[in-house]
Each structure stands twice: as structure tokens, then as C-alpha cells.
Amino acid sequence: MLRVTKLADYAIVMLTCFASHGGATHNARDVAREARLPLPVVSKVLKRLTREGLLTSHRGIRGGYGLARQPHEITVADIIRALEGPIAVTECADKVKGDCGLETKCPVRANWHMINQAIHGALGKITLAEMARPLQQQYVNISEPLSTGQSGTTSAQVL
Amino acid sequence: MLRVTKLADYAIVMLTCFASHGGATHNARDVAREARLPLPVVSKVLKRLTREGLLTSHRGIRGGYGLARQPHEITVADIIRALEGPIAVTECADKVKGDCGLETKCPVRANWHMINQAIHGALGKITLAEMARPLQQQYVNISEPLSTGQSGTTSAQVL
DNA sequence: AGCATTTTGGACTGATTTGGTACTATTTTG
DNA sequence: CAAAATAGTACCAAATCAGTCCAAAATGCT
DSSP: OOOOOHHHHHHHHHHHHHHHTTTOOBOHHHHHHHHTOOHHHHHHHHHHHHHTTSEEEEOSTTOEEEESSOGGGOBHHHHHHHHHOSOOSSGGGSOSSOOSSOTTTOHHHHHHHHHHHHHHHHHTTOBHHHHHSTTOOOSOOOSOSSSSOOOSSSOOOOO | OOOOOHHHHHHHHHHHHHHHTTTOOBOHHHHHHHHTOOHHHHHHHHHHHHHTTSEEEEOSTTOEEEESSOGGGOBHHHHHHHHHOSOOSSGGGSOSSOOSSOTTTOHHHHHHHHHHHHHHHHHTTOBHHHHHSTTOOOSOOOSOSSSSOOOSSSOOOOO
16 A cells, blocks of 8 residues: 555656656647556546646647656656545644644654655655656665665665 | 555554654554554554554554564565555556457556666555654665756655 | 353445546637 | 548546444443
8 A cells, every 4th residue: 555546656657758858749649548547537637737837738639748847857646646646644634724623732743754755755756857767776776774884875675 | 646555554554653753652542642553543443553563553451563674674665565555656557468459559558667676666665663763864766867966865855 | 060251253334535428608710 | 622640528437545333342441
């Protein structure tokens, strides 16, 4: 669990196709074929990504979709947020005003908020450009925050 | 989105109660009163936590629940996993054998797996002991891994 | 032995979310 | 004007989630 929805998953696969093709425009049918996903689903996701500003669209007989920004300017967090709304691990993590009955004295809430920020930060650091080229693995540095070295890069703990 | 279920949220609140009371045993009714949650829900969560090995239980008239391990030996990842199963951001992130039709040539899969590990690592680093004492905020250091300072502690980006 | 209390396990239900499809409009090109 | 493509929305089936309830087993106490 702690799942991302399938639609967000599809979105990342689809956007990866765009990124690996140098930002050319594709129509929904081509994307569906390349991503091997049913056309209605692809169409739905593309529409939503466009409305959220990650893609640009052109209608008409030669229309299609294209990336609105450079691949390295689109993060995984952007994509998830576009399809699922704000990233909030718990219900009270994104609310300013807590109304869970435990509001002020709930010691867990502040911690949740921080965990949420941590995850959000991790997802916001991975760009589409990095997702497009496989097995590029030096962009996340979450593990061992206070124990071992902090040499800045290339310390991602994979597997 | 990217939500944790309410049950897991409750579980953390409830376990925090145990931790802040020095590991004494409480029965379901007392936990419900302290956590201000309905008794059936509390009971359900306690049962599951026991079955997953995070709590020990004693039946009978003086029975109740107690932490199976020390608070600093129980992580948030443990708790989430107990209530929701393995932490997997996407469906293919925890499978060894992918059957999504894109298996081998899917470049996104490996990256998802790494993202998953990153989140898992973050949640596995926060213990119940740290959740119990509020606003202790130097245990996560996810943000700014390669940009600004990395002084080891107290660089968690809160808010 | 018997009783009150507590956990255990499962089933069950209503609500919400998700995945996916369909249909109708609107825009653009030729 | 016709064809092709996107835009928007509505819709439905399936899955998941939240919460409740009940009967059974275990335990301690008198």
C-alpha cells in the first residue's frame, strides 16, 4: 500500500515516452500504441495532464500533445499532483486547521507533516529527464541522513 | 493523495500512547478513551498490530496490550506495513516478476523501485520513540541532498 | 467450579475511491 | 464543409476502506 493510483503510474510512463522522443508532439493514438495502454485511458490522462499545465495541446487534424516544459523541469511530484491532487500522506497533513478532535494536543500531527514533506521532497527531486534514461540512480539521497557520509551526490541506496 | 489509510494513522496515534506511558499494558477501552477513537476501531487495530507482532496481548480480566519491542525499535514503516501490507508505491514495485505487459523494456519500473526504496527508507528511519516526543525534528534529512548544507542533523525542512 | 472481563477471529455493511468507457461538443486543417 | 483530433463531462462496475457487530476462547478472581 501507500500506493500511487494507476492513472498516475500511466502518466509517468506516457510522459516518459514524450521525453525520450525529444519533445515532439504525439496524438493520443500514438501514445496509446507506444505505451501499450487502451486509448480511452490514455486520452483521459493526457487531458488531465494538459489541464494541469504539464502538456500543451493542439487540436485539429494535425493536432496532438507536447511537453509544456523541458523534461528536467517536470518532477515526479508534479505528475502525481496533477492526477491525484496535493500529496498528503494523512488527512491532517495538508490541512492548516485540524479538525480531527485531537488538534492542538496531537503530537503525531507535526511529525506526520514532516514525514509528508520528506516524501514530497524526495518525489520533487526526481525529474522526467531522469526517469526517461533508465537506471540513472544518483539522484535520490534519503538514506543515512545523520549517520554516515553526506557527500552530496551518488549516495543513493538502491536495493 | 498518496495516502496512508486511516487505520494506519490511528495505529500510530495509539502506539504513541503506549510509548509515552512507558510501555505499560492497556486494554482496548483505555486506549480508546485516551486516543479519543471509537472502541470497535481501536479494538480492530490492536488486534491487527498484535497479529503482526508489534504488540503482545494478554487475555482475561486483567488483560490488555503492551508493546512487543522498545519504542525505538518500532518504525513507522513497521506500523504501516502491519496494517496495509508491504509498502509499494506502484503495483510493480514490489513484484519480482512483472506482468504488466511492459516488463523487460519498461524503463520506468526500475526507477519506481528506487523511489519506493527511498520512501521506505525514510519511513523506516523514524521510530515510535521519536513520534512520541513532539517536535523532535532532526531525524529526517531528505530535502536538499545535493544543493545546500548537509550538516548532518537539524536540517529537516519542516513546513 | 463458576463468573466477569478481556482478547480473538470473522463476517458484514455502507460509503468512498478508482479504473475504465462512452458520448457530445469544439477546434483545426485541408 | 468534412475529417481528425482534443475537451469536457457523465456514467458504471469493481475494488477498497471504514466501521460495527457477534460468538468463541482465554484468563484471573472469588
